[in-house]
Amino acid sequence: MSVDLADILAARRAIAGIAARTPMVPSLAVDGDLLLKLETAQPIGAFKLRGALNAVAAVPDGAPGVTCCSTGNHGRGVAFAARAAGLRAVICMSELVPRAKVEGILALGAEVRIAGRSQDEAHAESRRLAREEGLIEISPFDDPLVIAGQGTIGLEMLEDRPDLAAILVPLSGGGLAAGVALAAKAIKPSIRVVGVTMERGAAMFASIRAGHPVEVEEVASLADSLGGGIGLDNRLTFALCRDLLDDCVLVTEQEIYEAMQALYYEDRMVAEGASVVGIAAMRAGRLPAFDGPVATILTGRNVDMITFTDIVVGRGIRLGEVEVKGRGYGA
Ligand SMILES: *Cc1c(COP(=O)(O)O)cnc(C)c1O
Numbered sequence: 121m122s123v124d125l126a127d128i129l130a131a132r133r134a135i136a137g138i139a140a141r142t143p144m145v146p147s148l149a150v151d152g153d154l155l156l157k158l159e160t161a162q163p164i165g166a167f168k169l170r171g172a173l174n175a176v177a178a179v180p181d182g183a184p185g186v187t188c189c190s191t192g193n194h195g196r197g198v199a200f201a202a203r204a205a206g207l208r209a210v211i212c213m214s215e216l217v218p219r220a221k222v223e224g225i226l227a228l229g230a231e232v233r234i235a236g237r238s239q240d241e242a243h244a245e246s247r248r249l250a251r252e253e254g255l256i257e258i259s260p261f262d263d264p265l266v267i268a269g270q271g272t273i274g275l276e277m278l279e280d281r282p283d284l285a286a287i288l289v290p291l292s293g294g295g296l297a298a299g300v301a302l303a304a305k306a307i308k309p310s311i312r313v314v315g316v317t318m319e320r321g322a323a324m325f326a327s328i329r330a331g332h333p334v335e336v337e338e339v340a341s342l343a344d345s346l347g348g349g350i351g352l353d354n355r356l357t358f359a360l361c362r363d364l365l366d367d368c369v370l371v372t373e374q375e376i377y378e379a380m381q382a383l384y385y386e387d388r389m390v391a392e393g394a395s396v397v398g399i400a401a402m403r404a405g406r407l408p409a410f411d412g413p414v415a416t417i418l419t420g421r422n423v424d425m426i427t428f429t430d431i432v433v434g435r436g437i438r439l440g441e442v443e444v445k446g447r448g449y450g451a
Pocket residue numbers: 166168193194260261290291292293294295296297345346392394395419420421
């Protein structure tokens with residue numbers, strides 16, 4: 121089982137017409153040049169639609185439906201893709217998932233199964249549905265079709281800007297980073313692909329460090345879409361990220377907070393914490409020098425609006441044990 125450029129080109133054909141071909145625009149949120157690939161403009165507000173559409177397109181005729189576990193954007197993507205294909209979708213979530221996210225998925229016509237108090241228990245439920253009811257389970261990242269779908273972002277970025285020297289990719293389970301790195305390096309071997317993630321709870325970073333998949337404690341973060349493990353039985357994304365990423369950079373919650381403000385005030389854009397880690401890394405001077413233009417992916421806009429509003433006006437944010445200090449933009 122592997123993924124190559126041909127799979128990514130096939131994914132592009134499979135998702136065309138439903139997933140948007142998103143624009144890439146210059147940002148004013150950093151000193152220096154940075155391009156933003158606007159996956160916030162996808163119909164579900166996040167890039168995960170690409171992988172979900174590609175995986176759903178491969179579901180065999182006669183299958184009774186699809187299932188997945190998710191805390192947010194993957195569930196939305198699978199629900200949207202299943203509805204477009206006329207398939208039943210059952211999204212498994214833990215009791216801790218906010219009501220608004222459950223409602224967003226119900227509004228797309230999917231069933232929601234609340235199972236247990238953690239992502240692991242939700243995952244056990246989607247596995248059970250696959251085993252007992254024959255639903256096709258779609259992993260949020262560790263699936264060749266999902267990786268190929270996310271890789272279509274890399275194709276578009278290099279088509280629009282063949283001169284790119286580096287791509288900064290928000291990193292969690294690594295489906296996005298693996299797909300984008302596969303596509304970009306197949307087209308332009310000299311390009312640098314850098315994973316960026318939050319300092320606390322970064323499972324892929326810790327796994328690459330350790331040389332094998334490890335578990336990290338899941339903690340609250342402004343980049344909530346980057347939380348969760350990579351699976352101790354990881355099949356694909358661990359090895360792909362280890363082999364293809366040129367670097368992996370961490371940013372603090374305070375840096376994510378300030379990057380969300382900068383994106384709002386300078387570019388007039390709303391995005392989740394997970395989306396702005398590339399901007400945060402650049403603003404904090406955490407990146408090496410690249411000899412050419414740099415781009416990052418604004419991966420999603422599905423931020424809790426109360427939290428977002430607090431950040432915009434400079435109020436402090438409490439994340440479990442951690443406190444992000446309030447600070448007005450530019451103050
Ligand atoms: C899922 C997600 C990511 C990370 O993608 P992985 O493939 O899990 O690394 C980044 N940003 C947003 C908004 C996401 O939903």
